[in-house]
Amino acid sequence: MNKLGDSLIVSGQVLSECFCCDLSACKGICCVEGDSGAPLTAEECTLLEQEWPTYAPYMQKNGIRSIEKLGAWVTDCEGDSVTPLIDGKECAYAFFENGICCCAIERAWSKGETSFRKPISCWLYPVRVQKLANNTIALNYHEWHLCQAACGKGEQLKLRVFEFLREPLIHCFGEETYKAIQEAADNPG
Numbered sequence: 008m009n010k011l012g013d014s015l016i017v018s019g020q021v022l023s024e025c026f027c028c029d030l031s032a033c034k035g036i037c038c039v040e041g042d043s044g045a046p047l048t049a050e051e052c053t054l055l056e057q058e059w060p061t062y063a064p065y066m067q068k069n070g071i072r073s074i075e076k077l078g079a080w081v082t083d084c085e086g087d088s089v090t091p092l093i094d095g096k097e098c099a100y101a102f103f104e105n106g107i108c109c110c111a112i113e114r115a116w117s118k119g120e121t122s123f124r125k126p127i128s129c130w131l132y133p134v135r136v137q138k139l140a141n142n143t144i145a146l147n148y149h150e151w152h153l154c155q156a157a158c159g160k161g162e163q164l165k166l167r168v169f170e171f172l173r174e175p176l177i178h179c180f181g182e183e184t185y186k187a188i189q190e191a192a193d194n195p196g
Contacts, residue, residue, distance in 0.1 A: 014141075015184060017169075020148035021134055022192035025161030026168045032156030035108030037132065039097040040153055043083035044090030046128040052088050054123045055079035061121050062100055065111035070099040090126065130175040133157075133168060167192060 038045075047055070059079045063071055070093050077091040077099075091099040100111045113125045124130060133154060137145040148168055161171060169176060169188050177185045 014143050015180070015187075016139070016143060016145045017188055017191065018145070018147045019195075020150075021146050021168045022188070022195070024148055024158070024168050025164070025166055026133055026154070026157050026171050027161040027164050027166045028154075028171075029156040029160040030107050032160075033153060034106055035101075036153050037151070038101045038108045038110065038129075043085075043087070044081065044092050044098050045126045047080055047088040047090065047126055049088070051123075051126050052080045055090075058121055058123060059100075062111040062115050065102055065109075065114040066100060067093065067102050069093050070097075070101065070111070073099040127175065127179060131172055131179065134172060134176075136179075 056079045059074055066074075073091045073093050079091075080088050081091045083089045093099055093101070097108060098110075101108050102111055102114075103109070110125050110129070112121070112123060115121045116124045128135070133149045133151065135147050135149045137147055139145055161167070169185075169192060173185060176188065
């Protein structure tokens with residue numbers, strides 16, 4: 008773990024492991040597999056409640072039914088707020104295009120219909136944010152067998168996890184924090 012300032016700890020794997028999503032290989036399986044939906048912040052829950060009808064034109068009919076039945080977000084078995092699932096499988100906000108699982112929220116964002124791009128837990132993946140004591144935040148690398156192709160593509164491109172996640176890291180933590188992460192990665196020890 009690398010401590011950056013008083014409030015951020017970054018896993019060494021975030022600094023050194025290579026990663027780059029390869030949708031042509033994985034087909035967006037991370038939006039289909041798993042124990043529950045995408046983790047959500049309280050602000051994201053509110054946004055989903057208000058804006059989910061904006062995403063509906065891009066969603067599957069059974070995704071819309073899931074939200075109508077369960078709500079725009081749900082609480083999972085661990086007490087976390089997450090996106091609802093369709094029959095325990097893909098995210099309710101998912102749709103399929105050319106055999107690839109896509110995000111209706113991000114589609115609406117790309118068309119300028121919403122300012123919400125997608126849940127930060129999705130945008131920051133494979134990094135998971137963990138809140139620790141004293142307002143400290145840990146950025147941990149989540150290793151998942153489903154992402155082997157992403158690791159391979161990252162290796163080919165020599166793209167480390169934090170570099171792949173440059174845009175969402177800057178969005179969440181700011182340019183200076185990103186520069187500190189880059190500095191820690193480039194000058195270990």
